[in-house]
Amino acid sequence: MVDRNPSIFKTPPRSLQKRHSSSALSGASPFLTPSRIPSRNFRSSHKKPRMTPSPIVLRYPSSGCQTPLKSGGGGGGDRFIPTRRGMNMELVRRNLLSEEKRTKGRNEDDEDAVEEKAKQSPAETPIQKEYKRRMMSSLCNIPLDVLDEDAMPRGLLSFNHSGSGVMNAIMDENNVPNGRSPWRTNRIRIEDPYQHDSLRVLQQFESLDDSFATAVRHSDIITRKIPSQPCRILDAPDLVDDYYLNLISWSDDNILAVALAHCVYLWNAGTGEIQHLATIEGEEDYVTSVAWCTVTGQSKYLAIGTNSNVVQLWDTHASKLVRTLRGHTGRVASIAWNQHWLSSGGRDSLIIQNDVRSANPIVARYRAHEQEVCGLKWNEDGTALASGGNENYLCIWDAKMSSRQRDSPFTSYVAPRLLLKQHKAAVKALDWCPFNRGLLASGGGTADRTIKLWNSNSGAMLKSIDTGSQVCSVLWSKHQRELCSSHGFSENQLILWKYGNRSSLTKVKELTGHTARILSLACSPDGSTVVSAAGDESLRFWNVFGSAPQTSRSVLPMGDLTFGMPTIR
Known part of the structure; x- marks a missing residue:
């Protein structure tokens, strides 16, 4: 194993290297370094040396992610523990729930029926597919660039310690300016401070065409007929x-x-x-x-x-x-x-x-x-x-x-x-x-x-x-x-x-x-x-604002209002 952190690991004197590498440290993890060099009569000593875990860090040259390994028995540091810091938990949770609904009550006998039903269902239009992509992006808080045309993510894990929530490793590193995440680069800040009443704000990106968003707005506008003449x-x-x-x-x-x-x-x-x-x-x-x-x-x-x-x-x-x-x-x-x-x-x-x-x-x-x-x-x-x-x-x-x-x-x-x-x-x-x-x-x-x-x-x-x-x-x-x-x-x-x-x-x-x-x-x-x-x-x-809501808003009574003495005109 190559030493990646010379400031942490101290090479013992050459005269003690053989003793240090012997079975004197039996039972200890190979990733544990003693806090002091054991003496020659180490086997006969009644006091056990203090063992301090070493913060060994594995580095991935392709992404620069640092993953600390935990010590312990049964292999110790040879075990790889993935980090969940860059995982989009909302997307993972949604995929798990969707899979449970899809597989609930399904067996091998009705797989043919499901496939036949899928073939008979009408194909989705391009605007429906784009709508699904936008909805997935808004609900799971991920950029549209990571979703394919079927609104499915291309990756879940991110080998980036910044924790952007998407798999940046699948993107072209040459297109990322200054090594920053494309999501953070292309995302437009929401300048409207009055979006707290909305469930989610539809994210827009500079690299995407706004024609779909415009079509959605206009489709929402024309749902109610507005008379051109006064009543x-x-x-x-x-x-x-x-x-x-x-x-x-x-x-x-x-x-x-x-x-x-x-x-x-x-x-x-x-x-x-x-x-x-x-x-x-x-x-x-x-x-x-x-x-x-x-x-x-x-x-x-x-x-x-x-x-x-x-x-x-x-x-x-x-x-x-x-x-x-x-x-x-x-x-x-x-x-x-x-x-x-x-x-x-x-x-x-x-x-x-x-x-x-x-x-x-x-x-x-x-x-x-x-x-x-x-x-x-x-x-x-x-x-x-x-x-x-x-x-x-x-x-x-x-x-x-x-x-x-x-x-x-x-x-x-x-x-x-x-x-x-x-x-x-x-x-x-x-x-x-x-x-x-x-x-x-x-x-x-x-x-x-x-x-x-x-x-x-x-x-x-x-x-x-x-x-x-x-x-x-x-x-x-x-x-x-x-x-x-x-x-x-x-x-x-x-x-x-x-x-x-x-x-x-x-x-x-x-x-x-x-x-x-x-x-x-x-x-x-x-x-x-x-x-x-x-x-x-x-x-x-x-009649420009349409019909009134079914339930009227209740207003708290303020009590009687009594005017003061009238002024003589």
Whole structure:
């Protein structure tokens, strides 16, 4: 045996080599080296020499793997112990289970029947074979290069101490740059941090054609028929054609609120009845925004923002003005509810947090925008607020900062947690993703024309899609992984997008019919229908998101919401 580690093995003096190689060390493994050289009277000594195992290492010249051998009786180091460090246990376990299912109940008599049945079964198409290869790669976490066309691995053991999980020895070593594993070289990092809700992420490799993945996405998209025409059209005369306003809102009670110049109307989607709720007094005053209360059991309250810098709270069941909230010095173009908090954004570049239960409603003032705040949206759990402004800013605010300012009234303004300036035009279109926590979609105006996806935790921009038109509004589906956007100049269309892996957005269909820019979007309570309000003074209802799920999501009751003392107008 050749000495591979001179620093470990010490050659004894020539005078003692014969004694050392004699039977004096009987019973010891040939791979054990004494810690000291035995004396001449070794046989007559009462003390046994201490034997220390030597870390003998076998090296494979072809791969460089090092496998330590264990000492012991019955042959000792002559026994080869393979390492399981480079073995793909998921693949091995799957093969064992599959073999048990295939061989269970099989005997020699029915082998002919099995073969005959296999011959009669239709042959797999190329796309089915590729699908099996992709599924095997995703489930067992191995690269496609190691699988043959029948989705069977070419090897299980790896003679590489890095433990990549596949047999690298079967690959051409000349094609491996810097001696690294081809898997580690060609694998693309998953940049989307919101893939935790998926069972497995479909691995993609630079050396493979993406035509199959594209075909799979399109096949998933076209499974549901999307009507090209609206299911209903309503006239909306005197609808203000202003990009910065938010003039429609759909409540949990299936009632649509529409602001038409000085008036607010309610349309019951179940019965088709139309109710006149309020008329704003003043020649130069008009409605600039509407928003239904989102507190469970309190959806009868409607917030109305006006050009006279105030927010009115109305009880729609009693058709009564409950309260007037003041504090802005410019028109209130955007409103958003977060339980008992009512957030309002104005032309004065301020965002004011109001607690409608308190006699002194103002809780906090947010300042970061330099021009009109035209977009406001709270996330589903009410911990973060997204705001967009005419100066192209997108801000993320923490709700807990409002509580701190309420405890410390001497603090003047709250600063945003994130200030994002990647948009090149006004940011009005905002919506939080309902199935990926922290994922935010935003759209820019005419000079920007992009839809951007954001990681609200880190502020990283995950994706930016050039839509070719002014983005007026975006809306996520409640039960599909889809996004609907409305546009202005120059197409005036709706676009349905499919959200896929790595934060990709694939255009599914364009819906046309409006003759002016589509200012706002709202979704029905069941999540199936989208209503669009456009500058052509019409409302169109589209069944773009498909049927609602069978089971509705349960919401915990928040209790009764009581407004404070009304302010005298």
